[in-house]
Amino acid sequence: MIEVPTWFGVATFITLLLLIVVIAGIVHNRKKKRFDVTKISISDIDRMSGHDFEDYLYVLFVALGYEETFLTKKSRDFGADLLFRDRLEAQTVVQAKRIADKIGLEAVQEIYAAQAYYGADQALIVTSAGDISEPCRKLATATKVRIVTREDLIEIIRLFKKGKKTEAQAVIELPYEEADYNAEDSIHDLDHQRGLVKAGEYFYKLTKSRQSM
Incomplete structure (x- = not known):
């Protein structure tokens, strides 16, 4: 041995x-x-989970001076991750979207519904996504949902690190960006030929009295 x-x-x-x-x-x-939110960069955010991003934004908003900021529960949040009151005392619901892909319609639909549920004055999406789909922009215009884009988020972080909290708040509270849209473009007008109503595999034969109405 x-x-x-x-x-x-x-x-x-x-x-x-x-x-x-x-x-x-x-x-x-x-x-x-x-x-430590003072040391967080956009590359750090890109590595966060969705829940981490929500927690980060909560601390960031409070640090920026939004004292009336609240986190919603992680489940059954009804589309909102945070609530805060801005400098004009407007109650705002926030959806945090920490995604790499393009942000779509769902985000607007969810936060708009959350605005009604929480009785908020306005709705906001904060996202790290590199792009926003055109349908998303159009629906955001129609519903007056504001979107803090990736570029906006980078600017907010930069201003926060320099101690320019008022300027950072101004970026968060920018008016929503309007996109051109026409709701009629989304409507499919089907002709009722010879009193026959058809859609897909379904049909209904109109009576003469119904046709004359």
Whole structure:
């Protein structure tokens, strides 16, 4: 049986101990950066989960001076992740969209419904998405839902880090961006030929009295 020198065992123990200390330090620093909003960048946001993004925005909004800011429950939030009162005392519902893909209609539909549910004065979407679909922009115009885009978010972070909280608030409270739309373009007008109403696989034969109405 080969005997292991005592000094070797001690050296191994010390090496393992130092390794544990280094790893613990790295983990601690990562956690510190993750939770300190003054050090968060857009690249950090891109690595966040949806729930992390909601928590980050809550702390950011309070740090910017929106003292009346509230998080909704993680489940059954009815489309809103946060509520806050802006500088004009307008109650605002917020949906946080931490996604890499293009943001679509769903976000507007959900936050607009949340505005009605919570009895809010206005609705806001804050997103890290790189693009916004045209239908999303059109529906946001129709429903007066404001969207804080990725570029807006980057600017808010920059202003916040410089201590320019009022300017950051101004970006959040910008009026909604209008997009040209015509609701009639979304309507399918079907002709009732010879008193026959048809749609897909379904039909109904109109009576003469109904045709004359």
